[in-house]
Amino acid sequence: MTFSGLVATGLLAAQPAAAADPTGYQNVRINEVTSSNSDTVELYNAGSTAVSISGWKMSDDSFSPQTFSPSSSTIQAGGFVTFNSPKGLGDSDKVVLYTSGGTVVDRVEWATNKAKPAMARCGGDGTGAWVTTTSAATFGSANAGGCPSSVPAASRVRINEVTSDGSDTVELYNGGTSAVSVGSWKYVDADTTHSAVSVSSSSPSATSIPAGGYVTFNSTIGLGDNDSVFLLDGSGNTVDSVTWTTGGATPSDERCANGTGWFQTSVTATPGGANSCSGSGGGGGGQTGHLLGGGGSLTSGCTPEAPSGTGSTPAGTLAWPGGLDVTIADNVCTFTTSTGPEGRDVSGLAFDPANPSVLWAAKNKNWLYKLVKSNGKWIPDASWSATGKQIHFSNGSGQPDSEGLTVGGNGHLYVTSERDNSNNTVPKDTIMEFDPAATGSTLTPIHQWDMTSQFPQLNTGSKDDANLGFEGVGYVPDSWLTANGWVDPLTGAAYNPANYPLHGSGLYFAGLEWDGTLHVYGLNSDGSFTTFGTIATGKASVMDVTFDAGTQRIVATCDNTCGETHTFMKVNASGALVPDVTYTNPAVMPTDNLEGFAIAPTSTCVNGSREAVWSDDGIYGFGSGTSSSGHALYSGTFPC
Numbered sequence: 001m002t003f004s005g006l007v008a009t010g011l012l013a014a015q016p017a018a019a020a021d022p023t024g025y026q027n028v029r030i031n032e033v034t035s036s037n038s039d040t041v042e043l044y045n046a047g048s049t050a051v052s053i054s055g056w057k058m059s060d061d062s063f064s065p066q067t068f069s070p071s072s073s074t075i076q077a078g079g080f081v082t083f084n085s086p087k088g089l090g091d092s093d094k095v096v097l098y099t100s101g102g103t104v105v106d107r108v109e110w111a112t113n114k115a116k117p118a119m120a121r122c123g124g125d126g127t128g129a130w131v132t133t134t135s136a137a138t139f140g141s142a143n144a145g146g147c148p149s150s151v152p153a154a155s156r157v158r159i160n161e162v163t164s165d166g167s168d169t170v171e172l173y174n175g176g177t178s179a180v181s182v183g184s185w186k187y188v189d190a191d192t193t194h195s196a197v198s199v200s201s202s203s204p205s206a207t208s209i210p211a212g213g214y215v216t217f218n219s220t221i222g223l224g225d226n227d228s229v230f231l232l233d234g235s236g237n238t239v240d241s242v243t244w245t246t247g248g249a250t251p252s253d254e255r256c257a258n259g260t261g262w263f264q265t266s267v268t269a270t271p272g273g274a275n276s277c278s279g280s281g282g283g284g285g286g287q288t289g290h291l292l293g294g295g296g297s298l299t300s301g302c303t304p305e306a307p308s309g310t311g312s313t314p315a316g317t318l319a320w321p322g323g324l325d326v327t328i329a330d331n332v333c334t335f336t337t338s339t340g341p342e343g344r345d346v347s348g349l350a351f352d353p354a355n356p357s358v359l360w361a362a363k364n365k366n367w368l369y370k371l372v373k374s375n376g377k378w379i380p381d382a383s384w385s386a387t388g389k390q391i392h393f394s395n396g397s398g399q400p401d402s403e404g405l406t407v408g409g410n411g412h413l414y415v416t417s418e419r420d421n422s423n424n425t426v427p428k429d430t431i432m433e434f435d436p437a438a439t440g441s442t443l444t445p446i447h448q449w450d451m452t453s454q455f456p457q458l459n460t461g462s463k464d465d466a467n468l469g470f471e472g473v474g475y476v477p478d479s480w481l482t483a484n485g486w487v488d489p490l491t492g493a494a495y496n497p498a499n500y501p502l503h504g505s506g507l508y509f510a511g512l513e514w515d516g517t518l519h520v521y522g523l524n525s526d527g528s529f530t531t532f533g534t535i536a537t538g539k540a541s542v543m544d545v546t547f548d549a550g551t552q553r554i555v556a557t558c559d560n561t562c563g564e565t566h567t568f569m570k571v572n573a574s575g576a577l578v579p580d581v582t583y584t585n586p587a588v589m590p591t592d593n594l595e596g597f598a599i600a601p602t603s604t605c606v607n608g609s610r611e612a613v614w615s616d617d618g619i620y621g622f623g624s625g626t627s628s629s630g631h632a633l634y635s636g637t638f639p640c
């Protein structure tokens with residue numbers, strides 16, 4: 001029986017009205033705990049807005065809820081707050097987190113010594129499985145660095161779907177490569193008066209989950225609105241949890257992507273099978289996002305193109321670290337042109353580092369756009385061109401299949417082309433330099449560098465093969481390469497920009513759709529170029545490349561071919577560029593040919609977040625005829 005039920009029945013004297021729960025409290029998760037010396041607890045805000053935790057309380061397995069003194073009374077979006085337990089934490093203990101109004105926000109339990117040196121969510125802040133870490137030094141920051149390199153098999157079991165519509169069904173999914181025994185595992189809801197119940201004693205009884213398989217059972221303690229499910233292993237360690245708000249788990253809350261992503265409210269429950277991820281994006285718990293905006297009517301000839309080439313998400317991919325809400329960020333059918341009247345094929349995106357209120361966009365059928373914000377939408381800047389500017393090759397002719405776009409150190413636009421669309425069976429892998437200050441409705445390159453001969457595998461006479469060349473490009477400053485100790489593959493020594501006096505102030509990383517590799521070039525002012533070799537991204541394809549100064553990483557983006565993912569590349573201790581971490585898109589986004597990706601500079605940060613923008617090559621949205629079709633741009637948030 002709930003607290004309000006006890007009051008209503010007269011079993012408990014009426015109490016003063018509790019403080020209202022703060023907006024977004026479901027987005028706050030316990031993220032790391034140590035029972036060594038400091039008894040520190042870390043909280044993480046997985047939402048897109050800041051959350052006040054003023055007056056919040058915590059308890060363990062022996063003392064009642066107590067107030068605590070956090071490092072900040074507000075948790076910024078994507079941010080962390082720490083505090084020391086007011087009563088200490090034991091070797092075998094638990095932490096329960098409450099709002100000032102008494103609502104349970106999150107809970108974690110551990111067995112003897114499992115929180116030494118620390119227990120942390122591994123595989124995604126706020127959403128990963130709980131494991132004992134090798135270091136307790138990650139308080140106040142992301143957990144990845146303190147997580148073990150190999151997550152135990154049992155920690156790959158996740159709560160995958162929950163329904164609170166009467167059947168109160170819980171689905172577990174085993175993302176590991178071997179079966180996991182769950183006969184002694186238990187679960188409990190948000191009611192702290194309830195004792196944990198064994199999975200095997202519930203109906204139907206379950207004792208093992210096969211690799212890649214599912215187990216479902218009906219909760220014997222009931223599940224209601226504003227509730228949670230906490231899954232405990234046989235030793236009492238919390239394995240996973242989910243929290244939802246009023247109406248959230250009806251018909252169900254499910255992870256999207258299946259087994260790994262955040263929770264969203266589904267249209268159809270799928271207990272015992274892969275999640276449909278046909279979510280409305282509304283109503284769920286702290287792990288739910290919303291797709292906002294859209295509307296408008298398709299104009300004649302503006303024809304969405306269904307996505308193709310959908311592949312699986314790579315193993316080890318983490319959930320999107322930014323806000324879970326996404327907004328449609330352009331007007332319907334904005335990008336119709338004389339060479340592309342159907343409005344499709346928006347690809348490369350790049351924020352202008354010198355003016356972050358400007359977003360540059362490349363359309364495959366040889367057009368560039370300067371976009372500015374108006375009423376929350378990115379629209380063509382009429383002072384530059386209300387309809388975009390058409391580009392040609394250096395001879396003033398042809399139709400570059402313009403895919404990738406970046407802003408160089410000199411403020412010029414550098415655009416990649418895979419082929420000439422007027423002769424689309426022949427590859428033409430080039431990088432072109434344009435001066436955005438040039439007048440006129442068409443642009444001709446100042447310089448053009450042709451790398452076609454380096455990719456004979458694309459020259460087969462097939463337009464499909466010719467279309468698998470340079471899909472993205474990113475400018476990477478020399479200062480970052482030298483500061484991080486990148487080893488020049490041409491010399492085997494630390495990269496020295498002075499060895500290449502004509503290349504400017506940075507190198508250009510072109511992403512090859514054919515195999516997901518990055519090709520590094522110095523683009524010389526005399527029209528020649530230096531090839532610095534090839535870098536593996538671990539992806540089947542690359543659709544966009546960007547350098548993000550905020551994370552100090554090179555980002556290789558892949559669309560639905562790789563499960564809508566972004567791989568952040570770093571320089572390792574040996575001086576080589578290697579993948580660091582890979583994130584999915586926010587769960588509410590469609591699974592389309594989302595070929596462009598850009599993150600705003602940190603100078604634009606508000607409440608710990610900055611804008612991220614995606615472009616849909618097919619303007620398909622959630623399907624032709626829906627309110628999202630006909631739109632090319634989506635806007636979300638990324639941590640600062």
